[in-house]
Amino acid sequence: MSTVMINLWYVVAAALFIFGLKQLGSPATAVRGNVLSSLAMVIAIAVTLLNKEILTFELILVAALIGAVIGAITAQKVEMTSMPEMVALFNGSGGIASLMVGWAALYNMGNTTFTDVTILLSIVIGGMTFSGSILAWGKLSEVMTSAAVVFGAQRIVNAGILVGLVVCSVLFCMDPSVDSPYLYAVIALSLLFGVMAVLPIGGADMPVVISLLNSYSGLAACAAGFAINNNILIVAGSMVGAAGIILTNIMCKAMNRSLGHVLFSGFGAVKQATKVEGEVKPIVAEDAFLILEAAQSVTFVPGYGMAVAQAQHVVRELGELLEKNGAEVTYAIHPVAGRMPGHMNVLLAEANVPYDQLVEMEDINPRIDNVDVAVVIGANDVVNPSARNDENSPIYGMPIINVDQARTVFVLKRSMGSGFSGVDNPLFFGDNTRMLFGDAKQSIAAVVAEFKG
């Protein structure tokens, strides 16, 4: 096939990617969107194989087969709760692939300086996507501490790495060769930079990091596209880059923090929040059942704790019982609940909660005072009223779900610890708040048993 024909097919693939992404934007068409986008990928791969420059196929076949098997098995096996880890790993493998594509492009003859620069870009972005994603995976799967790791000279070290990267890149471009020591320095420094960039980011900020790494993996593909003069890489890569940036932005807004603040400082409790004191009112499952039975409208507010306790299935069961009992049931989901954007939605969908029952923060807040019972399951900071009231609170200004304005609030909690940010939560001491202590799954199951009994 001629180069022109191949490029024409790339145009077809690009159009399908665009339609696919568009259809991913609505629940009704999303499945078709994903199929279209995968069709685009198949076309892109197939016509590339007809490229005259490709002479040997054995290596390609073996490599592709191994990759496809690994990918397919992980995709089938992964638990929905571990989705963030898996997306991190996939991001990482995309990143390292782009690094290698850039590296291999150095072996092409007659590269211009512009090409050399883009090769370096794909190596640097790909490298930091890879190591950053691996570290994010480590934090999410709790192979290592998920807390922010901050040390004194961090900024100086990071600045040093950045300067080193720029210097080595310039030195490489002045005398580009595949055995240049500066090439290895650039690869090593970009890997190091990815680690250093994710290290100071704590567990609750992970939605931002995952979105950002997603964006980087697209940008790395885009840079690789420049390196090998390929349109489809640039189009597809930059769309992914844009998508990642948008999600990153949504996550940052939902935490009322700037991207810079998330990236460069751990959740620093610079200000001392006003100490909250009061009496908590614990209840048992039996009382919770009596209140829920009388309720006309019930809203569940899930957080990462629900995922940890694997409580989504019993929650759905309770929701169905309440509906049969005549109550209106909704699930209010904060944009940053969980460890990646939309994490809670996927978990509830897995448990068969219909998506029209899932409501966003902006929709539930105006009518929260009509909610009889708000059930908070393993969420803390996203329902902390001091984000609204207490100017001294570190999370002041962050938009929250105003469950404290519901008629009654149940908080399911393991014990009286504070949330990830270590901020006290006045919600627990509210007059209308009842605490249901214990494992979320067992607590809900006990209430379900009351309903059935």
Next chain:
Amino acid sequence: MEAVFLAMVLMLSIFLGFELISKVPATLHTPLMSGANAISGITIVGALISAGGESGAMSSYLGAAAVMFAMINVAGGYLVTNRMLSMFKKKDTSQTGGKS
């Protein structure tokens, strides 16, 4: 001139990406992310050219490794997105579908 043309393509695609994705409901954020993630595996196209090309053994090996990693991203990304999306149901059908 080639570079300018590619930069033009880049600029237009970024704008297109922003337009396409800015209105996605929060419910679909995770599938959107893993779907976009699968698309970023497009780097496999570059990997294939390096792996099958004649620029030397090292270039081929790097390309082949890149093919493998990109393929993990592509196959895994699309399959898991599909698996997630098939769990999203509207109210009427929610009773019939089992746990998938």
